[in-house]
Structures are given as C-alpha cells and as structure tokens.
Amino acid sequence: MKMKESRFGRTNKIVNISGFTVIAAAWLLVASLNLFQKDRPEISEAEQRALAGFPEVNISTVVDGSAFRGxxxxxxxxxxxxDFLVKSQQKFSVLYGLDLITGDSGRIAYIPPAATGRQDEAGQIVTPDASGESPGSGGGFPEEAVPTFSEAGQLPETDYLKNGVLIYKNAAYSMADYYEAGARQFVAVAEQYADAFPHTRIIILPAPLSAMLLDGNEFKGALLDQRQSLLEIQAMCEATADSSTAVAETPGDLSAGSSPDTIRPAIGPKVRFVFVFDELWAHRGEYIYFYSDHHWTARGAYYAYRCFAGAAGFQPAGISSMKETIIGEPFVGGLYTFTGDERIKAFRDTLYAYFPVKPHTMKVYDKDWNIMEFGSSILTFGSNYSNFIAGDNPLTVINVPDNPEGLSILVIKDSYGNAMVPFLTEHYNTIYVVDPRHGSIKLREYFKNIPLTDILFLNHLNLNSTTSWVQTLQNLLAE
Amino acid sequence: MLFSSLLFIYIFLPALLICYFTVRRNSQRRAVLLLFSLVFYAWGEPVYIILMIGLVFVNYIFGLLINKTESLRERRLLLILAVIVDLCPLFFFKYLSFMTGIINGLFPVEISVPGVALPLGISFFTFQAMSYIFDLYRGTAECQKSFARLLLYISFFPQLVAGPIVRYADIEKQLEDRKMNIEDINEGLFRFTAGLLKKVLIANTCGRAADAILGADLNRTSVFGSWIGILFYAMQIYYDFSGYSDMAIGLGRIFGFRFKENFNYPYISRNVTEFWRRWHISLGSFFRDYVYIPIGGNRRYWARNAFIVWSLTGLWHGASWNFVIWGVYYGILLIAEKALLLRLFARLPGIISAVVSYVYMAAVTLFGWTLFYFSDNIIGGTGRFLGIGVQASEIFSIALLRDNAVILIVAAVFAAPVVPALSCRMKKILPENRYVIASRVAKTAFTAAGIALGTMLLAGSSYNPFLYFRF
Known part of the structure; x- marks a missing residue:
C-alpha cells in the first residue's frame, strides 16, 4: 500500500511538473516573442487605422496616468x-450566436460581388438616373453592377446587428447614436474655440451615418432619427451667443453670397452649423455610402461639401468639372473587420475619386512629425478610404496657390473628413487638417501667428455626443 | 492595470513570477510582492497611491495604540477614531458630492464641491484597513508590528482594487509564512484562467449586448428588449465580478495565499436570504460581523438592523440614489422573507415550492439589477420593464438575442454548479488516484487552452472595463 501511494505520489508530481512546465514554457515563449519582437507594426491593415505608439513618458504624463494607459x-x-489573433477572434465570435446551432439559417443571400446595388424603399435595385451627375455616369455603381431585381435573385428580408452594424438586404450599415447632454458639451467646447480664435468662424458639420439610408422602411422608428438629432445640434448652435462683436474682423459670413469676394463681417451665432442630412437624403439612391465600409463615399462627401460651401459663402464646384477616377480594384471595407461577418465580404466596394481642378500640394506629418509630401490630396496607389488625404494623420497641410492668400481653414476631423477635404481645395489657399486621434497638437501655439478664416469640426454624428471625443477637442486648446 | 490585459498577463505577471521564485527567503519574497503590488496600483493611480499608503500608515499607528492600551474604554475610543479617519477619504471622494447634492436640494443653499475622480479600489482597501482594526480590537488578530507587512496585506495586488475583501484575521498567518508547492501553482493558474475566461468571453460579450439594448434611447427599447437586456446584464455582472474574484483567488494561490470564496453560484438561490449568502460573500460577512451583529443583530430590533445594513450595502456600491434604493429593496425583501415569505414557501408542496421560489428569485433579481443599472433615470429605466410607453418588441433585441444566444446559454449553464457536479460524478466513477491524475491533466489542458483563447480575445478587444472598479 505504501509502495502504491508512493508510486501515485511520483506520478502525480510528474504530471504536475510536466503540466506546469508546458504552460510556463509556452507562456514565457509568447511573452519573450512579444517583448523582443523587432519592427512592431504601426498600421493595422485589417482595421485600417494607425496602431498606438509608445507614449511620451515624462512627469506630467506619469502623474496624470496617461503614460501608463498609453x-x-x-x-x-x-x-x-x-492581426492573426484579431482575425481569429472575429471568426470565433460567430460561435456566440444561433448560427452555431442552425448553420446558415437562410436569413441572408450571399450576393455576388458584381450584383451589389442598393435597393430603394420599394425593393428595387437603384439604377443610375439620366442626369449628368447620376451614379452611372458621375460615379455610382459600376456599369456591370446594376442588375435588375430578378437578376440579383431572391433577396430575402434580413436584419442583423453586431457592434453597431446592421446588415440589411445587400449592404452593411453603421448605426448612429446620439445623446443630448454630450452634444451640449460638444457645442460648449466649440464655443471655447470661438473665444480662443475670435477672428475665425467656427463651424460644425456632423456627418450622418449610413443607417440614414434605412429611414423610410421597416426600420423607421427603431433606428435613431439622425435628422432630428442633427436638428437638435443645429438648435444648440443657433442658441450660442451672438458673435457680432466677437468676430467683427471675421473675413467671412456663412450666410453671405456665393464667392469669397462677398464675404463680410458676420452677425450670427458663435458656432455655426451645416445641415447635410436633407442633401444626402435627396441623393440616397446614389452611391453615397460604401456597402462594406463605415464611411461615406467621395460622392457622399461631395454633397456634404456642397452644403458647406453654400453655407460658407462659396460657389460650390460642380462634380462634373472634376475628373472622376476609379482607383484600384474593388475592396472590402472596414465593416468586415469590425464585425468579422463573412457576409460582408460579398458587399464589395469601388473607390471613386473626384480630382480637384486646382493644382495643390500636400504635406503629411506622421506621429513622429516626419513629413511626407504629395502632389495631390488624393493618392492613386492602393485602394481604400486611406487614399483620401493619405488617411488619418496628426497634421496635414494642403497648399493651393491659385486661391487667394489668407483664406485658410483648419479642419478638425475624424476619418469622415478625409473624403471631403479634397473638395475644399476649390476655395482655400491653405487647408490644415488635424486628426486628434493620431497625435496631439497645441492649436493656440501652432496658430498663434497663422490667421485662420474658418475652423471646421467635421466628424460622424456619433462623435458629436461622445464625451471622450469632446474631451480630446478640448485638450487641443490647452495652453 | 487590469488582470484581463495583455500587459498584465505577458509582462507584469511573468516578471513578478520570475522575481518571486528567484529569491528564496520569505522576507525577500514579501518585498517582491510588495514592490510589484505598489507598481500595480500606481499603474492605475499614480497619485492616489500616496493616499493608500497614508491610510495604511494611519491604521498601523492606530493598531499599535490599540495594542498598547489596556482600558476597554480607551480601546473603543481609538477604534471609533480609526474608523472615522478611515472613512474620511471614502466620504470625501465617493460621497461628498452626493451629500452636498442632497443638502442643496433640501435647503436653500448652493454648496459646491470640486469634482474629483474616485481612487481605484478605495471602497475595498478602506474596508480591509478597517477589518484589521476591528479584528485587532476584538482580539481575533495580533497587532502587526511591521508596517511593510500591513502594507502588503492591504496593497496585495490580487485583491487590492476589486476584492474580495480579505479580512486580516484570515490572512494574518499567511503573511508571515506560507507553504506552497507545484500543485498550488497549477491550481492557481487554473483558477486564474477560469476567471479570465469568465471575464473576457462571457462577461464582456454579455456586457456588449446589455449596453446595446439598455444604453440605447429609452424610446427605442421595447419591453422584450429591456428584459433581454437586463438578463444579459445579470450575466455580465455575475461573470465580471466572480471572474475577477476567481482571478484574485488564483493569483493569491500561486503565491501561497488562500483567500476565501467570494461567490457560490448565487443564481441557483431559492430566496434572497440564500442569494446574499452566495453573492459577494466577503462584503456580506463584513457587514454581518462588523455592523449587523454589533448593533444588535438578531437579538434586538433585527428589522431595523437589517434595514441599516442594507442601506449601507447599497450605498457602498455607489453614491447614487439608485444604489441606495437597490440596497433598501433587498433589505425589505430580506425582512419580508424572514417575517413571512420563507415560511409560506416552506408550506407549499415540494415541486410547487421550487417553481414558485425560482420564479420569485428570477423576478426579484432581474428587477433588482434594473435598479442597479439605471443610475441616471431609474424611473424611465424601470418603467420600460413594466411596458410603460414602449412597444412590446423590436427587431434589434431579437437579433441581439439570436447573435449571442449561445453565450447566454453557456452563461446560464455555468451559473449552476455543473462543473462540481461533473467532478463529483467522475470521482465516484474513477479510482481516487486516477481521478486526481485525470483531473490534473484536464485542468492543465484547460489552463493552456484558456490562456490561448483569452489572449486571442484580448488582442482585439477594446471593451474591457471591470464593473466593480467604480465601487
């Protein structure tokens, strides 16, 4: 018996030691590979975003904890x-749902890439209209991608929700969110900008998310009413203090005429608002949002630009005057990586770009403040949303010599701004673009001796009531 | 720093283990644990670490004074002083704003207080500090002469920021010396992994689903959605907190500490009384032993005593009316059970009694969590559950339920003691030796696979808040 126990004790010990050795070895191996890996990635291709860099470590960042968080x-x-782990996770998360049990329950048809066309409210595939700026000729669906309803086959009604993404029929949609209290904070911070830059117009342009296209069908009432939310923000902006004294030297007026020459001192709210919903809604049949990406297309951004230009006192350039180009091959956008949902792979997108007429140059500052120079604000290599102004960067400066000197704009944006900024080259001599997610810049200091005509907050609607974003905007104003 | 972060798992913990097992003497190992614990806390609270160390120092001095004092009256005075001093920072950081809000509401005054962030884990380490003083006063623990050891007791990283509330008397001897072997380390790793998966696989998934429904515009959520949302939330909060406790217990075990269990399958309870014996056991026993019994317990005014304790329990969870209401809600239920309900249930025939009990518990628990969740709009939030002004159902909740149904089922299954039951069954089937070996092999395989899975889930997960950190 004693011998038996002893043998068991030995076996038990061996099993324990072996188990621990295996786990500890694997653990330490991964820990070492992680710690000593060379060339840590800076960009995530899968997520189309810059990865966090090593933070600045000094007394201030240690005390406020930002160094540790960084x-x-x-x-x-x-x-x-x-990247491998993220992709594996996305595949694994399929197991969370009932599909694990039911398989493909027939809730969705896999639409062939060429057969992607948005349906209108009547369930018809949207086709290009006859006008010069219709999607077919002006940059909508590829010719071969406009099937009839019968060609596309049976498109069952479907609904799907994951990570704020909805799949409906043959496209993925980003859903919007809005909180009044957060929006009030946003407007309050914009007012602080007006105080910090008293000779500059402060303008807010929230971009609706693609779920706006679902208004008017079965989702109405269930989704956030983005139009209403935008109107609420507009009312908040209109209620900001009168800027007539504060901007006595302002070179522009949002309600002024149609060219920079007519710009005159402003009387109006401190923070101005550009309402783009109705314009986008009027063009909802066109290719204004990607099917597989959370951004608007260049065409969608163009309609927003048209609203902005009209409100800022410029004559908006016609899209037909710009050279339309398809860049690269059809691509699958970020909503696939956000959700890991294989169905989104079927919703291929095409990158249309509209090249500005006026020659310009672009300097892009990366997070280490290295400069890259480009001959255009739209890149022609690669094929995704990063082609517009070379993606998200801490600071981008675009110079357009043909425009009047002194006419300048600072665009503080998220990635929705990227597709719209190239259109601003039609009017401004200098365009500064700041993406506060990718680097910190002290705006008061940087623009101390640089006069700004306008500051434009251009981001998607959700950010207009996201506290962390508002805080980030406020941080840019720090002395 | 979060346990469920790649930084902790692949940098902090390996570094600590290497340092800890490189040195041999107990005093050196304690020094390593203390140093790493302070780094762990400073990582999240680089400034308030001074507050935490200061609080420990004050309690260290009070401990020495109480130990030296013979007179019962003076000891009691010192105890009261120590408790007041301990509660001052907690009151300032956690309750001052809430209290001034009440005063401003009641009286025609405008008292303003600066908004300050709540130091990480202050509710937990304050209670641990008080536990030392209470145990010393009651004579259930010896005075700690070493400041470093007292600091290690309170700042020991596994339980520092989110519990369990480890009482000094339970850990006193382990601070001096601990016996540990390879089985302890393996068992600790297994427990840590189980907690990690509870957190990153179940709690985070349920949390996302709950927030998607409950965090949405009140007007857009249906009655069905509200109940589904709160069901996800009930799972989130259980797996989040019990997962954290598992990780803490597992980490403690790796270093030779044996912490008491903090959860014992609370969702299988048949009444509220049982639920609170199984949920956050360390907090419940703290209030029972240090508040309820000293103010009279069951001997006199038990209903009043219970009401006081449950109001405090609610308030401990947060400085907001919804937490107070939540505490009082459970206080009233416990009083009602003791006075009447439990006897009523007992009179029912077996199967009916079981069905009625479980339905009753499901209803009161889920409704309790609605009170807990809606800190800003408790009336609007709970109103949705009763169908006030909202539609019956909508497609989003149905889709969300469908897309997370498997996780919800897994969560429900493992909220019951399935694993212990299986283990018990295996124990009966297999000879003891084989059972021990098979169990160890299975646990090792689970640990390896669990860490790999946890790593995968953490690599792409940006959603990682521990709910109990805010308390």
Whole structure:
C-alpha cells in the first residue's frame, strides 16, 4: 500500500511538473516573442487605422496616468501576431450566436460581388438616373453592377446587428447614436474655440451615418432619427451667443453670397452649423455610402461639401468639372473587420475619386512629425478610404496657390473628413487638417501667428455626443 | 492595470513570477510582492497611491495604540477614531458630492464641491484597513508590528482594487509564512484562467449586448428588449465580478495565499436570504460581523438592523440614489422573507415550492439589477420593464438575442454548479488516484487552452472595463 501511494505520489508530481512546465514554457515563449519582437507594426491593415505608439513618458504624463494607459494601449495594439489573433477572434465570435446551432439559417443571400446595388424603399435595385451627375455616369455603381431585381435573385428580408452594424438586404450599415447632454458639451467646447480664435468662424458639420439610408422602411422608428438629432445640434448652435462683436474682423459670413469676394463681417451665432442630412437624403439612391465600409463615399462627401460651401459663402464646384477616377480594384471595407461577418465580404466596394481642378500640394506629418509630401490630396496607389488625404494623420497641410492668400481653414476631423477635404481645395489657399486621434497638437501655439478664416469640426454624428471625443477637442486648446 | 490585459498577463505577471521564485527567503519574497503590488496600483493611480499608503500608515499607528492600551474604554475610543479617519477619504471622494447634492436640494443653499475622480479600489482597501482594526480590537488578530507587512496585506495586488475583501484575521498567518508547492501553482493558474475566461468571453460579450439594448434611447427599447437586456446584464455582472474574484483567488494561490470564496453560484438561490449568502460573500460577512451583529443583530430590533445594513450595502456600491434604493429593496425583501415569505414557501408542496421560489428569485433579481443599472433615470429605466410607453418588441433585441444566444446559454449553464457536479460524478466513477491524475491533466489542458483563447480575445478587444472598479 505504501509502495502504491508512493508510486501515485511520483506520478502525480510528474504530471504536475510536466503540466506546469508546458504552460510556463509556452507562456514565457509568447511573452519573450512579444517583448523582443523587432519592427512592431504601426498600421493595422485589417482595421485600417494607425496602431498606438509608445507614449511620451515624462512627469506630467506619469502623474496624470496617461503614460501608463498609453503603454497599455501600445502593448495591446502591437502584441505579437495581433492581426492573426484579431482575425481569429472575429471568426470565433460567430460561435456566440444561433448560427452555431442552425448553420446558415437562410436569413441572408450571399450576393455576388458584381450584383451589389442598393435597393430603394420599394425593393428595387437603384439604377443610375439620366442626369449628368447620376451614379452611372458621375460615379455610382459600376456599369456591370446594376442588375435588375430578378437578376440579383431572391433577396430575402434580413436584419442583423453586431457592434453597431446592421446588415440589411445587400449592404452593411453603421448605426448612429446620439445623446443630448454630450452634444451640449460638444457645442460648449466649440464655443471655447470661438473665444480662443475670435477672428475665425467656427463651424460644425456632423456627418450622418449610413443607417440614414434605412429611414423610410421597416426600420423607421427603431433606428435613431439622425435628422432630428442633427436638428437638435443645429438648435444648440443657433442658441450660442451672438458673435457680432466677437468676430467683427471675421473675413467671412456663412450666410453671405456665393464667392469669397462677398464675404463680410458676420452677425450670427458663435458656432455655426451645416445641415447635410436633407442633401444626402435627396441623393440616397446614389452611391453615397460604401456597402462594406463605415464611411461615406467621395460622392457622399461631395454633397456634404456642397452644403458647406453654400453655407460658407462659396460657389460650390460642380462634380462634373472634376475628373472622376476609379482607383484600384474593388475592396472590402472596414465593416468586415469590425464585425468579422463573412457576409460582408460579398458587399464589395469601388473607390471613386473626384480630382480637384486646382493644382495643390500636400504635406503629411506622421506621429513622429516626419513629413511626407504629395502632389495631390488624393493618392492613386492602393485602394481604400486611406487614399483620401493619405488617411488619418496628426497634421496635414494642403497648399493651393491659385486661391487667394489668407483664406485658410483648419479642419478638425475624424476619418469622415478625409473624403471631403479634397473638395475644399476649390476655395482655400491653405487647408490644415488635424486628426486628434493620431497625435496631439497645441492649436493656440501652432496658430498663434497663422490667421485662420474658418475652423471646421467635421466628424460622424456619433462623435458629436461622445464625451471622450469632446474631451480630446478640448485638450487641443490647452495652453 | 487590469488582470484581463495583455500587459498584465505577458509582462507584469511573468516578471513578478520570475522575481518571486528567484529569491528564496520569505522576507525577500514579501518585498517582491510588495514592490510589484505598489507598481500595480500606481499603474492605475499614480497619485492616489500616496493616499493608500497614508491610510495604511494611519491604521498601523492606530493598531499599535490599540495594542498598547489596556482600558476597554480607551480601546473603543481609538477604534471609533480609526474608523472615522478611515472613512474620511471614502466620504470625501465617493460621497461628498452626493451629500452636498442632497443638502442643496433640501435647503436653500448652493454648496459646491470640486469634482474629483474616485481612487481605484478605495471602497475595498478602506474596508480591509478597517477589518484589521476591528479584528485587532476584538482580539481575533495580533497587532502587526511591521508596517511593510500591513502594507502588503492591504496593497496585495490580487485583491487590492476589486476584492474580495480579505479580512486580516484570515490572512494574518499567511503573511508571515506560507507553504506552497507545484500543485498550488497549477491550481492557481487554473483558477486564474477560469476567471479570465469568465471575464473576457462571457462577461464582456454579455456586457456588449446589455449596453446595446439598455444604453440605447429609452424610446427605442421595447419591453422584450429591456428584459433581454437586463438578463444579459445579470450575466455580465455575475461573470465580471466572480471572474475577477476567481482571478484574485488564483493569483493569491500561486503565491501561497488562500483567500476565501467570494461567490457560490448565487443564481441557483431559492430566496434572497440564500442569494446574499452566495453573492459577494466577503462584503456580506463584513457587514454581518462588523455592523449587523454589533448593533444588535438578531437579538434586538433585527428589522431595523437589517434595514441599516442594507442601506449601507447599497450605498457602498455607489453614491447614487439608485444604489441606495437597490440596497433598501433587498433589505425589505430580506425582512419580508424572514417575517413571512420563507415560511409560506416552506408550506407549499415540494415541486410547487421550487417553481414558485425560482420564479420569485428570477423576478426579484432581474428587477433588482434594473435598479442597479439605471443610475441616471431609474424611473424611465424601470418603467420600460413594466411596458410603460414602449412597444412590446423590436427587431434589434431579437437579433441581439439570436447573435449571442449561445453565450447566454453557456452563461446560464455555468451559473449552476455543473462543473462540481461533473467532478463529483467522475470521482465516484474513477479510482481516487486516477481521478486526481485525470483531473490534473484536464485542468492543465484547460489552463493552456484558456490562456490561448483569452489572449486571442484580448488582442482585439477594446471593451474591457471591470464593473466593480467604480465601487
């Protein structure tokens, strides 16, 4: 018996030691590979975003804790084989739902890539209209991608929700969110900008999300009413203090005439608002949002630009005057990586670009403040949303010599701004673009001796009531 | 720093383990644990670490004074002083704003207080500090002469920021010396992994689903959606908190500490009394032993005593009316059970009693969580559950339920003691030796697979808040 126990004890010990050795070895191996990996990635191709860099560590960042949070983000973002792990996670998350049990329950038809066309309210595939700026001739669906309803086959009604993404029929949609209290904070911070830059017009342009296209069908009432939310923000802006004294030297007026020559001192609210919903809604049959990406297309951004230009006192340039180009091959956008949903792979997108008429140059500052120079604000290599102004960067400066000197704009944006900024080259001599997610810049200091005509907050609607975003905007104003 | 972060798992913990097992002497190992614990806290609260150390120092001094004092009256005075001093920072950071809000509402005054962030884990380490003083006063623990050891007791990283509330008397001897072997380390790793998966696989998934429904515009959520949302939330909060406790217990075990269990399958309870014996056990026993019994317990005014304790329990969870209401809600239920309900249930025939009990518990627990969730709009939030002004159902909740149904089922299954039951069954089937070996092999395989899965889930997950950090 004693011998038996002893043998068991030995076996037990061996099993324990072996188990621990295996786990510890694998653990330490991964930890070492992660710690000592060379060339940590800076960009995530899968997510189309810049990965967190190693934060600045000094007394101030240590005391406020941002250095530690930054290191945490850095380790997570640049973890060994992260892209592989992220993709695996997305595949794994399919197991969370009933599809695991039911298989493909026939809730969705996999639409062939060529057969993607948005349906209108009557369930018809939208086709190009006859006008010069219709999607067919002006940049909508590829010719071969406009099937009739019968050609596309049976498109069953479907609904799907994951990570704020809805799949409906043959496209994925980003859903919007809005909180009044957050929006009030946003407008309040915009007012602080008006105080900090007293000779500059402060303009807010929230971009609706693609779920706006679902208004008017079965989702009405269930989705956030983006139009109503935008109107609420507009009312908040209109209620800001009268700027007549504050901007006595303002070179522009949002309600002024149609060219920069007519710009005159402003009387109006401190913070101005550009309402783009109705314009986009009027063109909802066109290719204004990607099917597989959360952004608007260049065409969608163009309609927003048209609203902006009209409100800012410029004559908007016609889209037909710009050279329409399809860049690269059809691509699958970010909503696939956000959700990991294989169905989104079927919703291929095409990158249309409209090249500005006026020659210009673009300097892009990366997070280490290295400069890259380009001959255009639209890149022609690659094929995704990053082609517009070379993607998201801490600071981008575009110079357009043909426009009057002194006419300048600072665009503080998220990625929705990227597709719209090239259109601004029609009017401004200098365009500064700041993406506060990718680097910190002290605006008061940077623009101390640089006069700004306009500051434009251009981001998607959700950010207009996102506290962390509002805080980020406020941080840019720090002395 | 979060346990469920790649930084903790692949940098902090390996570094700590290497340092800890490189040194041999107990005093050196304690020094390693203390150093890493302070780094762990400073990582989240680089400034308030001074507050935490200061609080420990004050309690260290009070401990020495109480130990030296013979007179019962003076000891009691010192105890009261120590408790007041301990509660001051908690009151300032957590309750001052809430209290001034009440005063401003009641009286024609405009008192304003600066908005300050709540130091990480202040509710937990304050209670641990008080536990030392209480145990010393009651004579259930010896005075700690070493400041470093007292600091290690309170700042020990596994339980520092989100519990369980480890009482000094339970850990006193382990601070001096601990016996540990390879089985402890393996068992600790297994427990840590189980907690990690509870957190990153179940709690985070349920949390996303709950927020998608409950965090949406009140007017756009249906009655069905509200109930589904709160069901997800009930799972989130259980797996989040019990997962954290598992990780804490597992980490403690790796270093030779044995912490008491903090959860014991609360969702299988048949009444509220049982639920609170199974849910956040360390908090419940803290209030029972240090508040309820000293103010009279069951001996006199038990209903009043219970009401006081449950109001405090609610308030401990947060400085907001919804938490107070939540605490009082459970206080009233417990009083009602003790006075009447439990006897009523007992009189029912077996199967009917079981069905009625479980339905009753499901209803009161889920409704309790609605009170807990809606800190800003408790009336609007709970109103949705009763169908006030909202539609019966909508497609989003149905889709959300469909897309997370498997996780919800897994969560429901493992909220019951399935694993212990299976283990017990295996124990009966297999000879003891084989059972031990098979169990170890299975646990090792689970640990390896669990860490790999946890790593995968953490790599792409930006949603990672521990709910209990805010308390």
């Amino acid at each position: 290191i945490d983000n850095f380790v997570t973002d640049t973890f060994f084989m992260r």
